[in-house]
Amino acid sequence: MTAAMFCASLDDLVAAIPDGALLAVPKDNSGVAMAATRALVRRGLRNLHLVCVPTGGLQADILIGTGAIAVLETSAVTMGEFGTAPRFTAAIRDGALLMKDATCPAIYAALQASEKGLPFIPLRGIIGTDILRHRTDWKIIDNPFAKDDRIVALPAIRPDVALFHARSADREGNVFIGKEREVMLMAHAAKSTLVTVEEVVEGNLLDDPARGGAVLPAIYVSRIAIAKRGAWPLALGGMYAPDDAAIGRYVSLARTPEGVMQFLAEWDGGAQAAA
Amino acid sequence: MIPFTRTELLVTVIARLLQGCRHVAVGASSPIPATGALLARAQSQDGMRVTVLGSHKQNFFTSGGVELFDLAAQGRIDAFFLGGGQIDGEANINLVGTGSYPQTEVRWPGSFGSAYLYFLVPRVILFREEHTRRVMVPKVDFISAPGSSDASVFRPGGPHALLTSLGLFSFDRAQRRFRLESVHPGHSVEEIRDNTGFAFDCPANVPSTVAPDAATLACVRERVRADVGSTYPQFAARLAAA
Numbered sequence: 001m002t003a004a005m006f007c008a009s010l011d012d013l014v015a016a017i018p019d020g021a022l023l024a025v026p027k028d029n030s031g032v033a034m035a036a037t038r039a040l041v042r043r044g045l046r047n048l049h050l051v052c053v054p055t056g057g058l059q060a061d062i063l064i065g066t067g068a069i070a071v072l073e074t075s076a077v078t079m080g081e082f083g084t085a086p087r088f089t090a091a092i093r094d095g096a097l098l099m100k101d102a103t104c105p106a107i108y109a110a111l112q113a114s115e116k117g118l119p120f121i122p123l124r125g126i127i128g129t130d131i132l133r134h135r136t137d138w139k140i141i142d143n144p145f146a147k148d149d150r151i152v153a154l155p156a157i158r159p160d161v162a163l164f165h166a167r168s169a170d171r172e173g174n175v176f177i178g179k180e181r182e183v184m185l186m187a188h189a190a191k192s193t194l195v196t197v198e199e200v201v202e203g204n205l206l207d208d209p210a211r212g213g214a215v216l217p218a219i220y221v222s223r224i225a226i227a228k229r230g231a232w233p234l235a236l237g238g239m240y241a242p243d244d245a246a247i248g249r250y251v252s253l254a255r256t257p258e259g260v261m262q263f264l265a266e267w268d269g270g271a272q273a274a275a
Numbered sequence: 276m277i278p279f280t281r282t283e284l285l286v287t288v289i290a291r292l293l294q295g296c297r298h299v300a301v302g303a304s305s306p307i308p309a310t311g312a313l314l315a316r317a318q319s320q321d322g323m324r325v326t327v328l329g330s331h332k333q334n335f336f337t338s339g340g341v342e343l344f345d346l347a348a349q350g351r352i353d354a355f356f357l358g359g360g361q362i363d364g365e366a367n368i369n370l371v372g373t374g375s376y377p378q379t380e381v382r383w384p385g386s387f388g389s390a391y392l393y394f395l396v397p398r399v400i401l402f403r404e405e406h407t408r409r410v411m412v413p414k415v416d417f418i419s420a421p422g423s424s425d426a427s428v429f430r431p432g433g434p435h436a437l438l439t440s441l442g443l444f445s446f447d448r449a450q451r452r453f454r455l456e457s458v459h460p461g462h463s464v465e466e467i468r469d470n471t472g473f474a475f476d477c478p479a480n481v482p483s484t485v486a487p488d489a490a491t492l493a494c495v496r497e498r499v500r501a502d503v504g505s506t507y508p509q510f511a512a513r514l515a516a517a
Contacts, residue, residue, distance in 0.1 A: 027340070054340060055387065076370075076385030080304060084384070092372070092382040099377045103390035105344035112341075124348050125391035127428045128421040132390075134376060150427050181339030 005173045006200075006224050010039035013194055013225040017161050020047040020070075024111070024159035024186045028057035028080065029235040029242060031180045033165040033196045035227035038267060041066045049073065051157055053111065053182050054104035058234060058247060061085040064097065065260035073100040073157075075107060082247055086254040101131050106138075106154055108182075113156035114189035126152045162190035165230045166216075167239060169197045173218030174205040178237055187220040196227040198239065232272050246271060279487050281440060282307060282514065283495055284459060285404075287487040288443055290315040292400055292436050296323055296353035300343060300396075302387070303329040306503065306510040308356040308402055310495070313502040317494050326352075330506035344388060347395040350431065354398040357389050361415040362401060364473025365451045366422025366434040368393070369415035376417050386419035393420035394428070398435040406439035408472040423451050441467050443484055444475060452476055457484040 007013040014036055017023065026032060037059050045068050052060055052074035060077050063069050065087030077088040091097050106123055113121035126132050127140060127150060143149035164183040168176045175195050177183050187193040195216075205215045230236075233246035249266075253259035289311025293299055299316075301309045309327045316323045327333035328343065336342040346352050359368035360383045370386045372379030393399055403410055424430045437444040437453055441462045444453040454476040458464055464481050487495070496515065504511035 030340075055385070074385060076387050078384035084382075089382050092377065092379060095378045101371060101377075101385060103386050104340065104388040105391045108341040108344065123391070124429055125394035125420075128418065128424050129386075129390045130371075130376065130418040131386055148427050149429060151429070179337060179339075181337070182341070185339065185341070 005218070005221065010036050010196065010225050010227060011043065013196065013223050014040045014043055014045075016192065016194060016223055017045060017163075019045055020049070021045075021160040022049045022051065022158070024051045024053055024157070024162045024190055025056070025059060026053050026164050026180065026182050026186065027055045028059070029231075029237065031164045031166055031177070031183050031236065032057075032059050032231050032234050033163050033194075033227070034059060034232055034234055035230040036163060036165070036194070036196050036225070037062060038264065041068065041264065046070070051107065051159060052077070053186055054102070054107040056088075057085065058250060061087045061254065062250075062260060062264075064088050064091050065254055065257055069097050071098045071100060073102055073107070075102045075104040079247065079251055082251045086251060087257070087260060101134065103129075103131060107157065108185065110154045110157035111185050111189040113154070114158045115185060118156055120153045120155050122151045122153050124151065157189065159186065159190040160192065162186035162193045165196045165227065165236065167197065167236065168199050168201045168205075169195065169221075169224050170201055170203060170205045172204055173221045173224060175216040175218075175221055175224070176201075176205050176211060176214060177216050178214050180237055184216055187216050192222040193220055195221055195224050196230040197224060198226075198228060198230065198236070200226060229272060276486060277489055277492055279492055281459070282310075283487055283492060284484065285438065285440075286311040286314050286495060286499075287491055288438055288484060289400065289402070290318060290491075291485075292398070292438070293323070293354050296398065298324045298326070298346075298352050299354045300326045300347075300352045301328065301356055305356055305402075306507040307404075308400070309333075309506060310499060310503045310510075310514070314491070314495055314499045317498050317502075318491075327506055332505040333502070344391060347392050347432075350395075352396050354400065354435075355392050355396040356400050356402050357393060357420070358401065358403045359410070359415070359419070361410060361412045362403060362437065363412050363415045363422075364453060364475060366401065366437070366446050366453065367415045367418050368401065368420050368422075369417045370419040371417040373416050379417070389420040392432070393434070394424065394430045394432050396432040399432060400435055401437040403437075404440045406441040406467070407470050411471045411473060413472050422446070423448055441470065447476070454478075455481050457482050459484045460486060
């Protein structure tokens, strides 16, 4: 079983994602599988329902810009200090995707519902917002245990696939995630989990009491592929910083859809190695 | 009086607004609120805990992004900062865009955690440096988070103040109105009226925003600058140049 988890290439890894999949990904710099995203674009996947946990950035913008996304569920899409996300902004303007605006804790809570096998979960706040007015899939219910207490009920989010990048895996398929707990939540909630890692380490990660608590056990992991600097141009916590020059290059190129393709071509041509 | 910058004035006002808090959280990409919060912590003789999202040194969370929201719902966060591409006179905030949704004319990143934290954190400080009629509108085009709620909604939190580059407002939750508390040095009530698209309460004599004293400025320029530098190095360098 374990040997079969390891994919020979990123193309093999993303072959497990079907068109139209509900795909969950973490926020920028929390273990975004950028190298796998490049492979995903190469495969030409379409009609993805992307759930950003809880916000999106470079990865979401590239997937939007290459036409892979039909539905986008997120609390925000931002390039941080680089400003607005160009393809996201254009897609909203053109009505090119179905936008499901959310708020960060709602995305976490809806994943936690799936983690617990629950059909829905209540959450405070949200009542009176235009987010709720447009989210016809979210309901207001009465607290069954108290009088005059209305509360929002969110349907569980059950991703078909959770995709993220992490520091290392062992040969059993256990994955060291460090402090990036959202990827643990994503994996618990998803039907399948695809992981890229910087390296495969010897021994069993769960045997180390100092690190075991920061390990996603192999039971949640479907497939693993090695991707050195697999979060580039984004950061990987504790290992490398974001490549600001490359992100800035993307933001200036991505004013047009052709610019996104040029960025990807430069990436294939070794922009990462040059960094 | 020692000369000071606008940023130094704003962080001093923020620190004053945070007095008495046990735990203040600051969102990502918010260097001035973070500096104000770290100043308040320094002035509290470290009686205050400050969590700065996006920071390695000033962030104690170990359960991922969800921890901030869980703490807020339990009442373990006393103050937080929100902004808005638009803010109206009832303290509704819009972080989504202008025009009609979803194909807005201008699209901003999104609501982030505002639709939740605004309800749950007792002292939400609305911070937006730009004070123009483009931002301070009669009515927001999209409510990311409402300034007030009816009694059937659990709401221990809400707007406490609105701080801009021109002045400081408080918010009366019963009346659903802002009140101009002070005007920053070099600006006037008329200038604020001219640049505000909504009506607000205004006393006959509006005081000038209290300037930072020598001890506060020294604290900002030394200790706080070092604290904020671990998260916002370029911003901290500019603080020093003041």
